[in-house]
Amino acid sequence: MQNSFFNRGFQRKRPADTGHVLPPGQYETQDFPVLSAGPTPKIATARWEFGLDGLVETPQKWSWSEFNALPQQDLTVDIHCVTQWSKFGTKWQGVSLDTLLALAKPRPEARYLMAHCYGGYTTNLPLADVLNGKAFIGLQYDGQPLAPEHGGPARLVVPHLYFWKSAKWIQRLELLSEDAPGFWERAGYSMYGDPWKEQRYLDDDEDLANSAS
Numbered sequence: 208m209q210n211s212f213f214n215r216g217f218q219r220k221r222p223a224d225t226g227h228v229l230p231p232g233q234y235e236t237q238d239f240p241v242l243s244a245g246p247t248p249k250i251a252t253a254r255w256e257f258g259l260d261g262l263v264e265t266p267q268k269w270s271w272s273e274f275n276a277l278p279q280q281d282l283t284v285d286i287h288c289v290t291q292w293s294k295f296g297t298k299w300q301g302v303s304l305d306t307l308l309a310l311a312k313p314r315p316e317a318r319y320l321m322a323h324c325y326g327g328y329t330t331n332l333p334l335a336d337v338l339n340g341k342a343f344i345g346l347q348y349d350g351q352p353l354a355p356e357h358g359g360p361a362r363l364v365v366p367h368l369y370f371w372k373s374a375k376w377i378q379r380l381e382l383l384s385e386d387a388p389g390f391w392e393r394a395g396y397s398m399y400g401d402p403w404k405e406q407r408y409l410d411d412d413e414d415l416a417n418s419a420s
């Protein structure tokens with residue numbers, strides 16, 4: 208009897224029981240902290256527009272109603288902020304970047320993208336990191352319209368990279384042939400931001416570290 212009691216207690220605490228794993232240097236939080244570099248922009252959905260352009264065959268622009276008519280998915284993902292909190296099992300509803308890119312048709316020379324936000328925030332990503340189910344535009348969080356402080360009406364979510372790549376109040380995605388730094392990247396953060404390799408700062412980027420030595 209005693210043995211089974213202790214076994215149950217022990218098993219409950221094993222990470223394998225939840226399927227969630229913390230990247231190095233992170234801790235788990237149950238809260239959903241708000242991290243914004245400036246004030247929360249007020250964007251009425253009547254005036255909201257979202258575009259996908261740059262190196263594409265067919266530039267796209269959606270109104271709020273047009274965008275909401277696109278096929279949506281339910282997604283449950285773990286998120287990891289560079290300030291060291293991770294949150295497991297966040298539940299979203301949104302539109303896959305695969306759906307949007309299939310409409311816009313990237314040109315062969317498109318390799319990167321810049322996310323542009325209402326309020327002026329930017330962040331850069333390789334195109335490969337938003338394809339094949341890796342990224343979406345989140346419209347709902349936990350069954351509710353996305354709260355303004357968390358990026359509502361709509362935000363980019365790229366869960367496999369540090370959360371600063373998940374641009375809130377998304378306005379435009381611009382496809383580019385060359386990588387270019389966004390807001391935090393210009394301030395010394397990693398160009399890529401892989402939490403599993405702990406690429407927090409520019410110094411942690413393998414390619415740059417190698418070419419500088």
Ligand SMILES: Nc1nc2c(c(=O)[nH]1)N[C@H]1C(S)=C(S)[C@@H](COP(=O)(O)O)O[C@H]1N2
Nearest residue numbers: 240241242243244324328357371373374375
């Ligand atoms: N437009 C915009 N997007 C942003 C930010 C921002 O300041 N402005 N902060 C980034 C950072 S550093 C993080 S950790 C997450 C925080 O998202 P949250 O406030 O929903 O937790 O948003 C990212 N996206």
Ligand SMILES: [Mo]
Nearest residue numbers: 242288289371
């Ligand atoms: Mo962050």
